[in-house]
Amino acid sequence: MLIIGIAGGTGCGKTTVVNQILNELPEGEVGILSQDSYYKDTSHLSFAERVKINFDHPRSIDFELLTTHLQELKNGKAIHQPVYSFVKHNRTGDTILTHPRKVMIVEGILVLSNPELRDMFDIKVFVHADTDERLIRRLKRDISERGRDLEEVLNRYQTTLKPMHNQFIEPMKEFADIIIPNNKYNTVAIDIVRTIITQKL
Ligand SMILES: Nc1ncnc2c1ncn2[C@@H]1O[C@H](COP(=O)(O)OP(=O)(O)O)[C@@H](O)[C@H]1O
Numbered sequence: 001m002l003i004i005g006i007a008g009g010t011g012c013g014k015t016t017v018v019n020q021i022l023n024e025l026p027e028g029e030v031g032i033l034s035q036d037s038y039y040k041d042t043s044h045l046s047f048a049e050r051v052k053i054n055f056d057h058p059r060s061i062d063f064e065l066l067t068t069h070l071q072e073l074k075n076g077k078a079i080h081q082p083v084y085s086f087v088k089h090n091r092t093g094d095t096i097l098t099h100p101r102k103v104m105i106v107e108g109i110l111v112l113s114n115p116e117l118r119d120m121f122d123i124k125v126f127v128h129a130d131t132d133e134r135l136i137r138r139l140k141r142d143i144s145e146r147g148r149d150l151e152e153v154l155n156r157y158q159t160t161l162k163p164m165h166n167q168f169i170e171p172m173k174e175f176a177d178i179i180i181p182n183n184k185y186n187t188v189a190i191d192i193v194r195t196i197i198t199q200k201l
Pocket residue numbers: 008009010011012013014015016017137138141182183184185186
């Protein structure tokens with residue numbers, strides 16, 4: 001199994017890059033684990049308490065479950081990937097049955113920040129987009145898709161997202177094998193990653 005880790009700040013385009021990589025590849029050959037699925041279960045908290053969580057700090061992620069799941073996939077076993085709701089700030093209780101594939105992609109803002117997880121990656125990718133570009137994308141996406149308003153996004157950006165990005169995400173570029181510049185759609189970089197994957201299939 002070839003395991004590719006794809007990191008980068010919120011709004012840099014990780015999900016978009018993954019979807020572009022998957023386009024034109026045979027269906028069912030590449031599996032995805034999303035770090036967002038592994039936000040810790042917060043069922044014991046009220047909604048008002050959940051809103052206050054720092055979702056950009058590594059402690060908000062259940063890395064133990066994520067690495068266990070990746071190891072199980074490596075061992076040829078299927079796993080039940082949790083489904084996360086950005087509207088409820090919690091897992092939904094549903095899971096997606098995820099089968100082991102020849103190539104597994106693990107994507108998320110902090111996937112290069114956890115040493116155990118990082119060591120499992122054969123190829124480490126960092127997607128870069130400028131800070132202002134990411135904030136604009138995040139604003140548009142969170143308002144249209146994640147049930148947020150301008151005030152919520154900007155407040156979270158100033159209080160937690162920006163400092164956590166500088167502390168835990170940006171320095172992870174150091175570990176990357178490939179850095180994809182993604183201020184604009186980057187078809188050349190996507191083709192390169194797709195070629196690496198195709199060689200493995
Ligand atoms: N290269 C790009 N140029 C313009 N918009 C982009 C680009 N890549 C992604 N987007 C848009 O930015 C938003 C955030 O992208 P997404 O892939 O969800 O980022 P991430 O998964 O890194 O948070 C989405 O609305 C997406 O359509």
